[in-house]
Amino acid sequence: MAGFMIRRLLYMIPMMFVISIVTFIIIQLPPGDFLTALTARLASQNETIDPGVLAGLRERYGLDQPLIVQYWKWISGILLRGDFGQSFDWNKPVSELIWSRLNLTMVVSLITLIFVWAVAFPIGIYSAVRQYSVGDYVATFFGFLGLAIPSFLLALVLMYFSAHYFGLSIGGLFSPEYMNAAWSWGKLWDLMKHMWIPVIVLGTGATAALIRIMRANLLDELNKPYVDMARARGLSETRLLLKYPVRVALNPFVSTLGWVLPHLVSGAVVVSIVLSLPTTGPLLLSALFAQDMYLAGSIILLMSILTLIGTLISDLLLAWLDPRIRNG
Numbered sequence: 001m002a003g004f005m006i007r008r009l010l011y012m013i014p015m016m017f018v019i020s021i022v023t024f025i026i027i028q029l030p031p032g033d034f035l036t037a038l039t040a041r042l043a044s045q046n047e048t049i050d051p052g053v054l055a056g057l058r059e060r061y062g063l064d065q066p067l068i069v070q071y072w073k074w075i076s077g078i079l080l081r082g083d084f085g086q087s088f089d090w091n092k093p094v095s096e097l098i099w100s101r102l103n104l105t106m107v108v109s110l111i112t113l114i115f116v117w118a119v120a121f122p123i124g125i126y127s128a129v130r131q132y133s134v135g136d137y138v139a140t141f142f143g144f145l146g147l148a149i150p151s152f153l154l155a156l157v158l159m160y161f162s163a164h165y166f167g168l169s170i171g172g173l174f175s176p177e178y179m180n181a182a183w184s185w186g187k188l189w190d191l192m193k194h195m196w197i198p199v200i201v202l203g204t205g206a207t208a209a210l211i212r213i214m215r216a217n218l219l220d221e222l223n224k225p226y227v228d229m230a231r232a233r234g235l236s237e238t239r240l241l242l243k244y245p246v247r248v249a250l251n252p253f254v255s256t257l258g259w260v261l262p263h264l265v266s267g268a269v270v271v272s273i274v275l276s277l278p279t280t281g282p283l284l285l286s287a288l289f290a291q292d293m294y295l296a297g298s299i300i301l302l303m304s305i306l307t308l309i310g311t312l313i314s315d316l317l318l319a320w321l322d323p324r325i326r327n328g
Helices: 004-028 034-043 051-060 067-083 092-130 136-147 151-165 187-224 225-232 237-245 245-255 257-266 269-277 279-291 293-321
Strands: none
Touching: 004 067, 004 293, 034 051, 034 279, 051 067, 067 293, 092 136, 092 187, 092 279, 092 293, 151 187, 151 269, 187 245, 187 269, 225 237, 237 245, 245 293, 269 279, 279 293
């Protein structure tokens, strides 16, 4: 197991290097740069910027340097000093902007991930074991409904019910009186009262997908000969189910962690905007519009790293569940 983990960690090093290059190329693809976008924005407001000031800003931000120099400045700052650069649009360090949003983002993401797995796992097993039962049809109906309903529409519906029937403030993770208040038990409780809407909205699609995955995997295993042989040996249905088919069916279920984790951390951008969530999604969108390359690139890089971390965790869980994987 230790050797398997070391191999996976070593694979991540060149992958991160390639991801950083691709990320920098992506944020350089739109024509122009931050100052071009700034000039266009000022022109739309009938304002102008002095060419001398523009040239000074271009030199200050290093936008007059070759792309390879800009990339090296950015990536070396991250690797050597943990410095993600300066946000052009916010005029603040990128790390300050990201970390200020990442704490609550991680809380929302972890609670949502627990919600997704806690709901999808037992319902997926039940739907497979009770195939074509009333419960299976109900789970299938709500599963397809969860996949079909746009997340932003579900967010709007839940916000209406939250405000109309529960008297909670609409949007965000805190009531207005706790928005800038210091942490206390009252603020924590207020956070928990607002948490259920983003958790349900962000987790509904993933939950519906994982229910279908678990049901399909388990149905495939339940129809194999080894299940009939284990049943013929007198094993109880519960022990037989948990010891063999469920464990094998978990492999594709666990492997989805690689894409679920970054999706939850970034949050659906439209949903985050609708719910006024202080997540990295809206921050990334504004950075892309402003062509704030250090901020946008750093967020995309972090999302990519989270994908690698999610894949690593899923690989380790798969190796623990199935010895064939770690010995392969």
